[in-house]
Amino acid sequence: MSVPVLEVKNLRRDYVSSGGPFRPAKVVHAVKDVSFTLEKGKTLAVVGESGCGKSTLARMITLIDQQTSGEIIVDGATVEARHGVSAALRRKVQIVFQNPYGSLNPRQKIGSVLAEPLLLNTSMSPAERRDKAMTMLLKVGLQEEHFNRYPHMFSGGQRQRIAIARALMLNPSFLVLDEPVSALDLSVQAQILNLLKDLQDEFGLTFVFISHDLSVVRYIADEVMVMYFGEVVEHGSRDAVFEDPQHDYTRTLFAATPRTDISSIKARLARKSAA
Amino acid sequence: MAMLEIKNLTVAFDTAAGLFKAVDGIDVSVDGREVLAIVGESGSGKSVAMLAVMGLLPATATVTADVMNFEGKDLLAMPANQKRAIIGKEIAMIFQEPIASLNPCFTIGFQIEEVLNQHMGLRGNAARQRAVELLQMVGITDGAERLGAFPHQMSGGQCQRVMIAMAIACDPKLLIADEPTTALDVTIQKQILDLLVSLQDRYGMALIMITHDMGVVAETADRVIVQYKGNKMEEADVLSLFENPQSNYTRALLSALPENAVGDRLPTVADFEDTDGGMSR
Numbered sequence: 401m402s403v404p405v406l407e408v409k410n411l412r413r414d415y416v417s418s419g420g421p422f423r424p425a426k427v428v429h430a431v432k433d434v435s436f437t438l439e440k441g442k443t444l445a446v447v448g449e450s451g452c453g454k455s456t457l458a459r460m461i462t463l464i465d466q467q468t469s470g471e472i473i474v475d476g477a478t479v480e481a482r483h484g485v486s487a488a489l490r491r492k493v494q495i496v497f498q499n500p501y502g503s504l505n506p507r508q509k510i511g512s513v514l515a516e517p518l519l520l521n522t523s524m525s526p527a528e529r530r531d532k533a534m535t536m537l538l539k540v541g542l543q544e545e546h547f548n549r550y551p552h553m554f555s556g557g558q559r560q561r562i563a564i565a566r567a568l569m570l571n572p573s574f575l576v577l578d579e580p581v582s583a584l585d586l587s588v589q590a591q592i593l594n595l596l597k598d599l600q601d602e603f604g605l606t607f608v609f610i611s612h613d614l615s616v617v618r619y620i621a622d623e624v625m626v627m628y629f630g631e632v633v634e635h636g637s638r639d640a641v642f643e644d645p646q647h648d649y650t651r652t653l654f655a656a657t658p659r660t661d662i663s664s665i666k667a668r669l670a671r672k673s674a675a
Numbered sequence: 676m677a678m679l680e681i682k683n684l685t686v687a688f689d690t691a692a693g694l695f696k697a698v699d700g701i702d703v704s705v706d707g708r709e710v711l712a713i714v715g716e717s718g719s720g721k722s723v724a725m726l727a728v729m730g731l732l733p734a735t736a737t738v739t740a741d742v743m744n745f746e747g748k749d750l751l752a753m754p755a756n757q758k759r760a761i762i763g764k765e766i767a768m769i770f771q772e773p774i775a776s777l778n779p780c781f782t783i784g785f786q787i788e789e790v791l792n793q794h795m796g797l798r799g800n801a802a803r804q805r806a807v808e809l810l811q812m813v814g815i816t817d818g819a820e821r822l823g824a825f826p827h828q829m830s831g832g833q834c835q836r837v838m839i840a841m842a843i844a845c846d847p848k849l850l851i852a853d854e855p856t857t858a859l860d861v862t863i864q865k866q867i868l869d870l871l872v873s874l875q876d877r878y879g880m881a882l883i884m885i886t887h888d889m890g891v892v893a894e895t896a897d898r899v900i901v902q903y904k905g906n907k908m909e910e911a912d913v914l915s916l917f918e919n920p921q922s923n924y925t926r927a928l929l930s931a932l933p934e935n936a937v938g939d940r941l942p943t944v945a946d947f948e949d950t951d952g953g954m955s956r
Contacts, residue, residue, distance in 0.1 A: 449860040450830075450831070450860050556717070586888060586889065586928060587928065587931045588716070590931040591943045594943065597940070612860045612861055615932065615934045616933050618934065619934075652862060653861060655865075656864065656865035657861055658865075658868075658890025658891060658893055659893060659894070660889055665893050665914055666914065669914065672876075
């Protein structure tokens with residue numbers, strides 16, 4: 401068996417609020433003992449409501465925040481973050497954030513947004529960087545004339561394409577997508593999901609996909625992990641979790657998801673006219 | 676006669692690039708006790724049309740309509756002071772971002788009491804009691820303590836409940852909800868939708884739901900208007916819309932739902948557009 405791209409063992413993160421003279425310090429266990437392995441080319445979806453620790457988990461595996469305890473193993477090598485993370489390791493891990501309006505610098509042209517990771521991490525010449533950035537721009541479905549535009553000239557869906565392109569510039573081992581489509585309209589959401597699938601097929605990308613929308617998860621995930629108050633309450637293949645949810649919270653999530661099939665609309669209208 | 680009747684509504688914005696028509700000749704009518712959903716993607720003019728009814732558009736907007744009547748009274752010709760007596764009292768609106776639509780400088784108690792003060796003439800203890808009652812109605816049980824809380828001390832779902840409490844404070848006849856659950860989690864979304872529908876049913880309001888989410892439509896609406904680029908594409912009752920969509924755009928919206936995915940790709944709106952970028956009905 402090949403080495404998994406990402407392995408996480410007993411990951412924990414506590415937040416300690418500073419106490420005062422009359423107030424004891426409070427400890428919040430944001431993530432409790434999370435373990436999983438992720439193979440190359442697969443998509444792991446992390447599902448849960450706000451406050452369940454899924455974004456804290458994302459920040460730890462992208463090496464933005466340090467874990468309180470536990471191990472993160474990227475490409476078979478354990479991350480020793482206590483003395484700082486090496487540039488080589490940083491290159492392997494990239495993230496796309498939820499809000500495409502907040503994650504792009506308004507004063508930076510798209511061309512330099514895309515070329516900046518190369519400038520910081522490689523010794524490529526300006527011409528090479530420009531070529532690479534242009535290729536990636538076309539790859540995510542934008543046009544050449546977009547190269548010299550500013551972020552405010554783009555729609556939300558286009559900005560999310562730019563954020564995805566930027567994350568892919570350094571050929572990362574895996575990509576963390578933190579609610580990448582929840583700020584987008586339904587039809588734009590479909591375009592971005594298609595783009596992610598196409599890119600995954602083409603480059604063999606590995607995704608950690610964080611979402612609270614089960615219908616999106618069902619479409620994109622290979623494996624599903626459900627989190628509730630910092631704990632993993634269910635973890636399995638997509639089909640197993642969707643067809644036979646084990647935990648009560650997973651069932652609550654399913655029950656809360658709006659149903660669009662004809663029979664449930666009929667049932668709702670019947671209930672309404674009966675009442 | 677319909678409660679709210681709008682005929683041939685056009686809203687144009689004066690921009691540097693010339694006049695831009697955000698809403699182009701739309702008819703909307705709502706009866707009492709009815710849930711109408713207006714669906715469309717961003718830029719379809721679904722919010723702008725309702726903001727025009729509320730009179731909340733900036734000065735750069737030009738609103739024209741053949742008819743814009745609420746209970747037989749012409750909203751366009753009405754003087755501002757009469758309109759203020761209707762807006763916020765008989766017609767109330769809640770918005771997408773609950774945390775952004777509450778004033779961060781005042782307690783939620785102050786903000787709910789302000790509405791009661793303005794429209795119902797309730798003051799002091801009477802206003803306070805009514806505010807607690809309203810919070811109870813929207814599912815905040817420890818209302819008396821919560822009145823002193825500031826918006827930042829509450830979660831998004833709770834803020835949306837407070838917004839709903841403010842909106843129903845004066846027993847409105849029509850409640851307009853502009854993407855009320857888009858910023859919320861699925862479990863909270865379900866609670867808020869159930870709350871809105873049960874309030875609508877209990878107090879006999881008319882409810883207009885503005886949304887881009889076909890799931891929300893399926894869970895709440897009686898009748899649906901589908902809007903695209905400022906034009907009405909389709910109007911139908913909810914069952915026939917899902918069973919037998921008439922316009923190409925509605926079919927596009929339905930097939931963009933991830934649960935309806937056929938094979939490996941999701942069809943997008945562009946796949947349904949005509950070659951010239953238009954959308955045939």
